[in-house]
Amino acid sequence: MTPQPEPPILGEDLLLLLCRPGPAISAGGEHLLSPALAGAVLIDLSLGGHVRTLPGRGGSTRVDAIAGHPPADDVLRSAWDHLLGRPREVQAVLAAVGPSLRVPLLDRLVRRGDLRRPSRETFGSVGLHDLEEGGSGRRDHVLSAVRTALVDDVEAPDRTVGLAALLSGTGILRTFDPEIPWTPMVVARAAKLERDVWAARAVADAVGRSVALALVGNVFVAAAVLF
Numbered sequence: 001m002t003p004q005p006e007p008p009i010l011g012e013d014l015l016l017l018l019c020r021p022g023p024a025i026s027a028g029g030e031h032l033l034s035p036a037l038a039g040a041v042l043i044d045l046s047l048g049g050h051v052r053t054l055p056g057r058g059g060s061t062r063v064d065a066i067a068g069h070p071p072a073d074d075v076l077r078s079a080w081d082h083l084l085g086r087p088r089e090v091q092a093v094l095a096a097v098g099p100s101l102r103v104p105l106l107d108r109l110v111r112r113g114d115l116r117r118p119s120r121e122t123f124g125s126v127g128l129h130d131l132e133e134g135g136s137g138r139r140d141h142v143l144s145a146v147r148t149a150l151v152d153d154v155e156a157p158d159r160t161v162g163l164a165a166l167l168s169g170t171g172i173l174r175t176f177d178p179e180i181p182w183t184p185m186v187v188a189r190a191a192k193l194e195r196d197v198w199a200a201r202a203v204a205d206a207v208g209r210s211v212a213l214a215l216v217g218n219v220f221v222a223a224a225v226l227f
Contacts, residue, residue: 006072006073008108008109008112008114008138009040009041009044009073009075009076009105010040010041010043010044010159010162010163010166011037011040011041011044011075011101011105012105012108012109012114013040013142013159013163014036014037014040014163014166014167015033015037015102015105015106015109016109016114016115016138016139016142017139017142017143017146017163017167017176018033018172019109019115019131019133019139032170032207033098033102034094034095034098034099034101034102035094035095035098035170035202035203035206035207036098036166036169036170036172036203036207037098037101037102037105038079038093038094038095038097038098038101038203039094039166039169039199039200039202039203040162040163040166040199041075041076041079041097041101042063042079042090042093042094042097042199042202043159043162043166043197043199043200044071044073044076045065045071045076045079045080046198046199047158047159047162048071048076049066049069050065050066050069050070050071050076050080051063051064051065051066051080051083052064052066053090053198054087056087056089056090060089060090060091061089061090061198061202062087062088062089062090063083063087063088063089063090063093064083064086064087064088065080065081065083065084065085067084075101075104075105078097078100079093079097082096082097090198090199090202091202091205091206094202094203094206095206106131109134110134112134112136112138113134113135113136114133114134114136114138114139115131115132115133115134116131116132116133116134117131117132118131118132142163143176143179143180145157145160145163146160146163146164146167146180147179147180149161149164149189149193150164150180150186150189150190150193151180151181151186153185153189161193161196161197162197162199162200164190164193165190165193165194165196165197165199165200166197166199166200166203167190168190168191168193168194168200168204169194169197169200169201169203169204169207170203170204170207171204171207173186173190
């Protein structure tokens with residue numbers, strides 16, 4: 001009997017939404033995936049009761065693994081193991097956990113049939129916009145759930161709330177217009193969800209810092225060229 005794939009985790013749903021012909025993230029901006037995927041992992045761990053948050057210095061947030069309550073999923077377990085032993089600042093967790101998530105989560109989506117990748121490419125070099133839907137229909141289902149939560153303002157499952165909050169925190173949500181209309185009402189609802197989900201707030205901070213560093217880097221490059 002062929003083993004059945006485990007239920008998808010939130011990071012898989014996030015990647016599935018981002019894989020489309022008109023990329024939500026440009027090839028040069030895929031580094032923003034790292035904190036977003038790590039944020040998705042933290043949301044799953046929190047919803048499953050595997051971690052808790054503690055106050056940190058200067059109003060920051062620390063994340064602590066709950067001993068004796070590991071998650072069954074191996075990707076989530078790896079992040080939980082990283083947290084076990086002592087609380088860590090959430091920004092440090094995003095930086096440590098995020099870089100290793102992209103390839104295994106994409107591999108899961110391909111194995112499940114949610115995505116197809118071009119055979120001419122090696123897996124690690126495939127951009128999100130190069131991947132095609134696999135015909136499972138799951139992307140439409142996930143997108144519809146997020147759209148309903150934001151457009152219709154109905155009470156949504158915690159996973160859907162977390163996903164919508166992550167899309168808002170990364171700044172990617174606006175690129176889904178017209179699938180999810182970018183209206184003032186949707187913007188306000190998404191911003192509220194982002195504020196309510198601590199991991200999404202942390203991702204928004206990480207993305208903001210990354211953009212700021214990139215802008216500073218561009219200034220230095222321009223100065224070097226001029227002088």
